[in-house]
Amino acid sequence: MQSTLQEELELEKSVRRLREKFYGKISVEKAVLLMRNFVNNHDQVCRYIVMCKDELDAIGPDEINSLRNDIAAMNVINNINNDTTPQIQTTTDNDIKDIARQLKQLPLTERNLKMFDNASVNCIPSEDRQFACKDCDKMWWRRVPERKQVSKCHRCKRKFDPIPRDKMWGIAEFQCMACNRSFKGHAQFGVASPCYNCSSATMPSRILPPRRNTGPRSRNQHSCYAVDCYNRKEPHVIGLFCVHPRSRARNNLCKVLLGSEPHFSTGSTVATCLSQGSLTQWDLDDIIMDDINEDREDSDS
Incomplete structure (x- = not known):
């Protein structure tokens, strides 16, 4: 058997x-x-x-x-x-x-x-994309096929499109144009943070998918120009919101900054083997097994 x-x-x-x-x-x-x-x-x-x-x-x-x-x-x-x-x-x-x-x-x-x-x-071909369910207050990253990018929330079982690239948030990579220093920190595209070296306002160049920790944590304290940042840098900008978990918790805000749009199937995709692959937990075979188990759970419910 x-x-x-x-x-x-x-x-x-x-x-x-x-x-x-x-x-x-x-x-x-x-x-x-x-x-x-x-x-x-x-x-x-x-x-x-x-x-x-x-x-x-x-x-x-x-x-x-x-x-x-x-x-x-x-x-x-x-x-x-x-x-x-x-x-x-x-x-x-x-x-x-x-x-x-x-x-x-x-x-x-x-x-x-x-x-x-x-x-x-x-x-x-696959790509790492960010997804978020506003109702479940859950954010995750998935490796999805380039040609069909969709992922399912494990809590509510609804399918979502990825967060737009210009709205993504999380651990960002910065390259200061003033002193040429590279650094990382919490950010959202469009929200500047001061350079840890020269304090020049620096925009994030990209948002990084979560990876296993490969080294010591930085001792630099987060700071940005958002009005609600716990370590706000002046002059602050009204209308911008800090994405750092400490700021979100202090202001009693949900973890999800922006929810993904619901996915409406066009009938042009297949049941993919990569659609539910967690970047930090599973290799390719486990990704496929995750999909198979989810589909069978849905059919039994």
Whole structure:
């Protein structure tokens, strides 16, 4: 029983990853068949699709029908299809020849060339983005696919778009233009902080995702020009708000400075393997498992 469950989980992880690599152009059934034929070997499957598109025509419908006798394969197909909106199922044919036709007919756009290049090297392009649920007062970072950036709040189970880049907040990196000193501190884009060295007003250059602590903490005390900063620097600016946790707590403000916009699905995405990856807790396999467990919890509730 345990080995069967593990087999299903490994197959489901492989299928989700393969579909994301090809932007959902491969149906669940076809992805399962390919992974079964190549024993979940992503390198071989991707090379087969990219380099042997013409040979896909030799695969007939009987092979797909053979999955009906494969309990693990059928469970994976049902699990993923239950997570997927009807619009996502872009193919309705009954044989794998359509994969070859679709891929051979794709225009040579930069996006499609990038898809094949990434698939050939077993790569899913991703980006670290910040999300926040205002109602749950919860902020988190997730590594999400570049082409579809969405994440789910673990408390209320609602899906959100990322915080706009020009509104992000947290630990920021600064580069003082006056003395050329680099430093870090709490900030939001658009809110200046004084340089620890020369006190010149310095804007953050980027907001950093959370990482495991790799060294001693800085002894420099936070300070900014926001009107409610606990260590306010003059002249303060009315209308700006300090993002430092101490200032937020002292003023009885919630932790979330700006909530993410709710995500409204367009039906163009697939159940991705990266959508719920915590940057500080999980490696890639654990990220996929996190997605699978969440989807099954939702279906049971």
